[in-house]
Amino acid sequence: MKYVDEFRDGRLARRLAAAIAEETRSDRRYHIMEFCGGHTHAISRYGLRDLLPDTIRFIHGPGCPVCVLPIGCIDNAIEIARHPDTVLCTYGDTLRVPASGGISLLKAKAAGADVRMVYSAMDALALAERHPEREVVFFAIGFETTTPPTAVVVQAAEARGLTNFSVFCNHVLTPAAIQNILESPEVRELGTVPLDAFIGPSHVSAVIGSRPYEYFAEEYQKPVVISGFEPLDVLQSVLMLVRQLNEGRFEVENQFIRAVNRDGNRQAQRRVAEVFELRKSSEWRGLGEVPYGALRIRERYRDFDAEHRFALRYRSVADAKACECGAILRGLKQPWDCKVFGTVCTPENPIGSCMVSAEGACSAYYTYGRFRDGRAGQPTREEVIHVQ
Amino acid sequence: MCLAVPVKVVECLDDGQALIDAGGVSKAIDVSLLETVAPGDYVIVHVGFAINRLDTEEAERTLAMIRELGLELGEST
Amino acid sequence: MSSNVKPGYVRPVDFRRGIVDLAHGGGGRAMSQLIDELFRREFDNPWLDQGNDNALLARPEGRLVMATDSHVVSPLFFPGGDIGSLSVHGTLNDVAMSGARPVALSAGFILEEGFPLADLRRIVQSMAAAARDAGVPVVTGDTKVVERGKGDGVFINTTGIGVVPEGVHLSGDRARPGDAILVNGTLGDHGVAILSQREGLSFGTGIVSDSAALHGLVADMLANAPGLRCLRDPTRGGLAATLNELARQSQVGLVVEEDALPVREEVKAACELLGLDPLYVANEGKLVAICPSGEVEAVLGALRAHPLGRDAAVIGRVVEDPHHFVRMETSFGGARNVDWLAGEQLPRIC
Numbered sequence: 001m002k003y004v005d006e007f008r009d010g011r012l013a014r015r016l017a018a019a020i021a022e023e024t025r026s027d028r029r030y031h032i033m034e035f036c037g038g039h040t041h042a043i044s045r046y047g048l049r050d051l052l053p054d055t056i057r058f059i060h061g062p063g064c065p066v067c068v069l070p071i072g073c074i075d076n077a078i079e080i081a082r083h084p085d086t087v088l089c090t091y092g093d094t095l096r097v098p099a100s101g102g103i104s105l106l107k108a109k110a111a112g113a114d115v116r117m118v119y120s121a122m123d124a125l126a127l128a129e130r131h132p133e134r135e136v137v138f139f140a141i142g143f144e145t146t147t148p149p150t151a152v153v154v155q156a157a158e159a160r161g162l163t164n165f166s167v168f169c170n171h172v173l174t175p176a177a178i179q180n181i182l183e184s185p186e187v188r189e190l191g192t193v194p195l196d197a198f199i200g201p202s203h204v205s206a207v208i209g210s211r212p213y214e215y216f217a218e219e220y221q222k223p224v225v226i227s228g229f230e231p232l233d234v235l236q237s238v239l240m241l242v243r244q245l246n247e248g249r250f251e252v253e254n255q256f257i258r259a260v261n262r263d264g265n266r267q268a269q270r271r272v273a274e275v276f277e278l279r280k281s282s283e284w285r286g287l288g289e290v291p292y293g294a295l296r297i298r299e300r301y302r303d304f305d306a307e308h309r310f311a312l313r314y315r316s317v318a319d320a321k322a323c324e325c326g327a328i329l330r331g332l333k334q335p336w337d338c339k340v341f342g343t344v345c346t347p348e349n350p351i352g353s354c355m356v357s358a359e360g361a362c363s364a365y366y367t368y369g370r371f372r373d374g375r376a377g378q379p380t381r382e383e384v385i386h387v388q
Numbered sequence: 389m390c391l392a393v394p395v396k397v398v399e400c401l402d403d404g405q406a407l408i409d410a411g412g413v414s415k416a417i418d419v420s421l422l423e424t425v426a427p428g429d430y431v432i433v434h435v436g437f438a439i440n441r442l443d444t445e446e447a448e449r450t451l452a453m454i455r456e457l458g459l460e461l462g463e464s465t
Numbered sequence: 466m467s468s469n470v471k472p473g474y475v476r477p478v479d480f481r482r483g484i485v486d487l488a489h490g491g492g493g494r495a496m497s498q499l500i501d502e503l504f505r506r507e508f509d510n511p512w513l514d515q516g517n518d519n520a521l522l523a524r525p526e527g528r529l530v531m532a533t534d535s536h537v538v539s540p541l542f543f544p545g546g547d548i549g550s551l552s553v554h555g556t557l558n559d560v561a562m563s564g565a566r567p568v569a570l571s572a573g574f575i576l577e578e579g580f581p582l583a584d585l586r587r588i589v590q591s592m593a594a595a596a597r598d599a600g601v602p603v604v605t606g607d608t609k610v611v612e613r614g615k616g617d618g619v620f621i622n623t624t625g626i627g628v629v630p631e632g633v634h635l636s637g638d639r640a641r642p643g644d645a646i647l648v649n650g651t652l653g654d655h656g657v658a659i660l661s662q663r664e665g666l667s668f669g670t671g672i673v674s675d676s677a678a679l680h681g682l683v684a685d686m687l688a689n690a691p692g693l694r695c696l697r698d699p700t701r702g703g704l705a706a707t708l709n710e711l712a713r714q715s716q717v718g719l720v721v722e723e724d725a726l727p728v729r730e731e732v733k734a735a736c737e738l739l740g741l742d743p744l745y746v747a748n749e750g751k752l753v754a755i756c757p758s759g760e761v762e763a764v765l766g767a768l769r770a771h772p773l774g775r776d777a778a779v780i781g782r783v784v785e786d787p788h789h790f791v792r793m794e795t796s797f798g799g800a801r802n803v804d805w806l807a808g809e810q811l812p813r814i815c
Contacts (some may be wrong), residue, residue, distance in 0.1 A: 001394070002394065003430065004394060091435070120435045148421050148439065149421075152418065152421065152437065259442050268439060268440075
């Protein structure tokens with residue numbers, strides 16, 4: 001595919017890796033948090049860590065909407081799906097996320113709830129139009145990238161006069177999550193989580209622009225490079241961060257310049273602002289209560305708000321005791337530090353959300369890195385089993 | 389997160405829709421989040437919506453920068 | 466079957482507007498009529514013409530192999546095939562992976578009340594054509610009807626038997642370190658063809674299902690490379706599932722090279738759009754072959770000489786590995802695990 005394949009060129013990747021190796025200093029480490037699950041996935045999927053020097057350390061951030069979805073939200077979604085004559089439409093990603101009592105949307109569906117996977121929010125709207133006798137609810141999840149489509153659908157539902165369609169809004173915001181990490185005691189009181197720099201989101205930034213990160217770079221003195229999701233993008237961004245750190249700079253740089261500018265997509269931002277407003281506080285898996293970190297539907301569109309229509313009450317549910325998803329999402333621990341990783345908690349039987357999503361840190365390690373015999377994570381070169 | 393791919397707009401349809409081509413796969417997507425689109429434009433599509441344009445000149449420039457890096461290191465092309 | 470009795474006492478089955486009802490599985494006249502006018506007519510062979518509930522076959526020379534497969538697919542008709550042709554190819558391929566020459570098939574239909582008879586006829590015709598092309602008769606069958614809402618139009622179970630030639634010993638536990646791994650063509654075509662028709666996902670592509678019967682190809686391979694170790698068709702779960710099965714059965718590790726995997730551009734693109742990995746997408750006319758390194762050229766030559774093996778490629782090799790992992794060497798010179806599929810592969814947004 002044009003503008004995809006070119007950024008997966010293995011030969012260029014090795015050149016970039018060589019440049020990184022040349023420029024990294026051996027007397028320091030570079031702790032880089034890739035905020036997005038998309039970057040985590042690219043790093044694992046393309047085996048990028050094998051190309052990079054040991055001094056580059058990746059910390060996997062909480063930028064996976066499925067991973068940060070608290071159990072209470074899935075419980076609420078299942079509650080909606082169990083209403084008679086109701087169809088819950090959801091992106092495929094949420095179907096296997098474990099909720100309370102060992103249930104998931106997939107299991108609720110097997111037990112009779114009408115849960116349907118959609119590729120686009122528009123498909124949920126179309127379903128509501130075809131079935132006026134059914135109550136159709138769209139389970140909306142995702143960061144800023146996924147929010148504008150939901151806004152379009154809510155406005156379209158109003159324009160078409162639909163009375164049987166609503167949205168259960170669980171959209172969350174990237175800057176709030178980054179701030180939460182930077183404000184956490186583990187990062188502030190240096191030590192537990194050394195964090196030198198950020199690889200910033202690609203598609204989120206295509207919507208919100210690069211401006212929102214300027215504050216972090218300046219206030220917390222951490223360089224940010226907004227990076228595309230392809231392997232060459234990630235490697236080039238690592239090189240840009242290495243240079244910033246070597247030179248003592250902390251700026252917002254944009255590697256994903258082919259789709260991101262400072263302002264982002266204004267039209268999309270306007271549609272979002274028309275339909276949604278900030279929640280004062282909301283629970284995130286792994287991060288706890290995050291102030292102004294999520295969106296809800298404005299009063300103006302209340303008729304399309306499933307929380308209102310189904311009188312939902314949110315109940316916070318603690319994660320399984322042994323599950324370290326919380327610490328992993330905050331960069332405190334790595335998947336292999338978790339006792340249940342790969343033993344009790346597997347992609348077939350996920351205990352925590354990081355094992356559910358394909359881009360969750362645990363799932364990425366389990367799926368792509370397990371041949372390193374579990375200890376892997378940040379393997380030294382010697383640990384990597386090279387095939388003769 | 390946010391799986392999205394660059395696709396080429398082939399034809400603008402009614403109701404804020406457009407027909408796109410992605411490596412030989414064609415699909416109707418929603419382009420109402422963009423001010424204007426024209427056939428030939430590249431856009432980034434996520435969950436069936438174009439979320440922004442892809443600037444092809446910038447894409448080439450990024451690639452050129454990466455390619456030059458190898459030359460700096462004294463590699464032969 | 467001519468007769469002097471006036472034939473008009475039985476109304477012919479209405480294949481234009483008619484639908485399946487419970488009587489079609491009830492054992493009465495309607496069922497008998499459906500069997501005569503549809504199944505017997507289309508499958509057209511002496512075993513069905515005998516009208517027995519079983520098929521009497523002559524005892525073949527050699528070892529027998531038997532395989533069964535139940536087919537459920539949505540949509541029932543897709544680019545490059547339908548549930549009928551699929552139900553023939555799927556089972557024939559399971560038989561063929563033993564190196565056998567398939568000799569007979571059975572077919573069991575579970576029909577849902579209300580299913581259009583026109584569609585049923587189309588499916589049976591396609592099935593008959595597939596069986597004819599493969600040279601394997603459908604010698605016995607069964608029809609049941611379930612109430613509306615209790616089926617998905619039509620389910621088809623087929624069972625096949627075949628004869629394994631003398632000296633052929635193919636088995637999933639025979640891969641040895643040093644062996645080569647091959648496939649006969651592009652990966653993921655069937656799964657993408659099916660997905661392109663699904664409600665909500667629908668997209669246009671030139672991709673058609675690769676559904677095909679592979680026993681002819683297998684015979685050619687065996688004739689050229691008698692040392693072939695194992696064959697397996699990578700259907701559900703795709704190539705990744707098949708390689709993991711073989712690694713576990715043979716207690717070895719497998720290494721595949723990303724750059725060597727044949728995948729069509731359109732399949733790659735569709736997978737990008739939907740968040741899928743072609744390694745996990747189903748195939749219905751593909752096989753994975755493992756052979757000693759000395760026979761690679763012979764196997765590859767036989768594959769490429771056959772229409773169903775034109776895009777064949779050597780994709781990797783067998784190694785020693787106590788963990789029996791399947792690993793991929795990426796285009797980047799990195800390495801990663803190729804794991805089993807967890808649950809069903811679902812289109813995703815992140």
